[in-house]
Amino acid sequence: MIKDTEDINTEKSIEIIELNKFIKEKSEEIKKYELDYKEIQTEIEIKNTELKHLLNNNNKFVLLKKNYLSDLERLEFIYDAFDLTQQLVEVECPICHSPMKVNEMEKSDDYYEALATEKIKIEVQLAELDETIKDLSDEIISKKQRISKLENYKEEITDNLNNNLGPIVAEKVKKVQELMDAQERINLITRNEKRINKYNTEISKWQEKIDSTGQEKGKKIEDLPEAYTNELCKEIKFLLQGCDFIGKEGKIKYNNATEDVEVGEKEKASYGKGARAIINSTFLIGIMNYCYKRNLCHPGIVVLDSPLTTYKEKDKKDGDDETITKGTKEKFYEMLAEQKNGQIIIFDNEEPSSTVKTKINYLHFSGDSTVGRKGLIP
Numbered sequence: 001m002i003k004d005t006e007d008i009n010t011e012k013s014i015e016i017i018e019l020n021k022f023i024k025e026k027s028e029e030i031k032k033y034e035l036d037y038k039e040i041q042t043e044i045e046i047k048n049t050e051l052k053h054l055l056n057n058n059n060k061f062v063l064l065k066k067n068y069l070s071d072l073e074r075l076e077f078i079y080d081a082f083d084l085t086q087q088l089v090e091v092e093c094p095i096c097h098s099p100m101k102v103n104e105m106e107k108s109d110d111y112y113e114a115l116a117t118e119k120i121k122i123e124v125q126l127a128e129l130d131e132t133i134k135d136l137s138d139e140i141i142s143k144k145q146r147i148s149k150l151e152n153y154k155e156e157i158t159d160n161l162n163n164n165l166g167p168i169v170a171e172k173v174k175k176v177q178e179l180m181d182a183q184e185r186i187n188l189i190t191r192n193e194k195r196i197n198k199y200n201t202e203i204s205k206w207q208e209k210i211d212s213t214g215q216e217k218g219k220k221i222e223d224l225p226e227a228y229t230n231e232l233c234k235e236i237k238f239l240l241q242g243c244d245f246i247g248k249e250g251k252i253k254y255n256n257a258t259e260d261v262e263v264g265e266k267e268k269a270s271y272g273k274g275a276r277a278i279i280n281s282t283f284l285i286g287i288m289n290y291c292y293k294r295n296l297c298h299p300g301i302v303v304l305d306s307p308l309t310t311y312k313e314k315d316k317k318d319g320d321d322e323t324i325t326k327g328t329k330e331k332f333y334e335m336l337a338e339q340k341n342g343q344i345i346i347f348d349n350e351e352p353s354s355t356v357k358t359k360i361n362y363l364h365f366s367g368d369s370t371v372g373r374k375g376l377i378p
Contacts, residue, residue, distance in 0.1 A: 229254035
């Protein structure tokens with residue numbers, strides 16, 4: 001069974017809602033990871049700063065330990081020197097023969113007690129310094145381990161965002177866009193179907209009207225109301241006067257029996273081929289003007305094929321109803337040039353005057369492909 005477009009649209013709307021809900025949840029998760037990443041990055045920077053201070057202090061304490069060790073070596077050297085000098089025998093100087101005696105100060109017990117006290121003090125400070133250096137080393141190791149753990153967690157977040165959550169959300173967003181595009185196409189199809197149904201309904205109505213007005217055996221076609229035909233005849237008369245085909249006193253009326261106009265008390269069929277061409281042309285233009293003035297439907301274009309080619313003017317003769325004044329062809333073009341409604345296209349071998357050419361879009365067909373435009377179809 002083929003699903004209705006409305007059902008398909010509803011299914012896609014439900015799917016879009018579910019996808020948007022999923023995208024929102026994952027987006028919130030991504031935001032949480034991004035906040036964690038930012039906090040971790042901040043903590044790493046703080047820990048690195050603290051580690052830098054610890055390393056600087058550790059270097060200073062190591063240098064201080066070297067100084068303490070150097071002091072101890074100096075004191076031990078003094079003790080060793082004292083032991084050696086105690087073993088020496090007092091003798092005369094081989095040069096001046098004066099007795100070589102040990103400095104009395106160096107023999108003093110107070111001097112050596114002070115040295116012992118200083119040594120003990122340095123040893124205590126050195127022990128405390130070793131403890132401090134050990135604590136610093138432990139803290140440095142702890143800081144490095146914490147920084148390494150934070151870096152690993154940061155890499156896990158980055159990997160999760162780039163290879164897991166990010167692609168999933170991007171895929172779902174793409175799917176939502178595809179569904180929305182499909183919905184738009186379905187809506188377009190639905191709108192077009194409604195328009196087609198509307199036009200088909202209108203066509204059916206007009207076809208019924210056409211069928212109901214068609215001529216059947218023994219049934220007469222309904223006459224057009226005079227209110228319509230009189231207004232149309234006024235439009236045609238105005239155009240015929242504009243091209244000097246009839247005068248102000250000329251009459252135009254519609255004959256329901258012949259379903260055609262009468263010009264000057266004569267049926268159109270009684271005129272020559274050229275005159276009928278002009279009457280037919282004004283009839284078509286008159287219908288267009290009639291429709292425009294009353295906001296009725298009209299394509300807005302009239303095409304005239306050679307309305308003047310077969311028309312030949314006659315000199316006026318007394319008592320001749322078919323006579324018309326000279327210059328009707330030129331006046332015909334001038335009348336067309338003055339039209340404001342729609343578009344009028346005319347094909348004819350009779351060229352308008354240079355004055356009229358400036359008022360219209362004039363194209364000359366030369367018949368020669370090397371000169372200008374050869375014809376209507378190049």
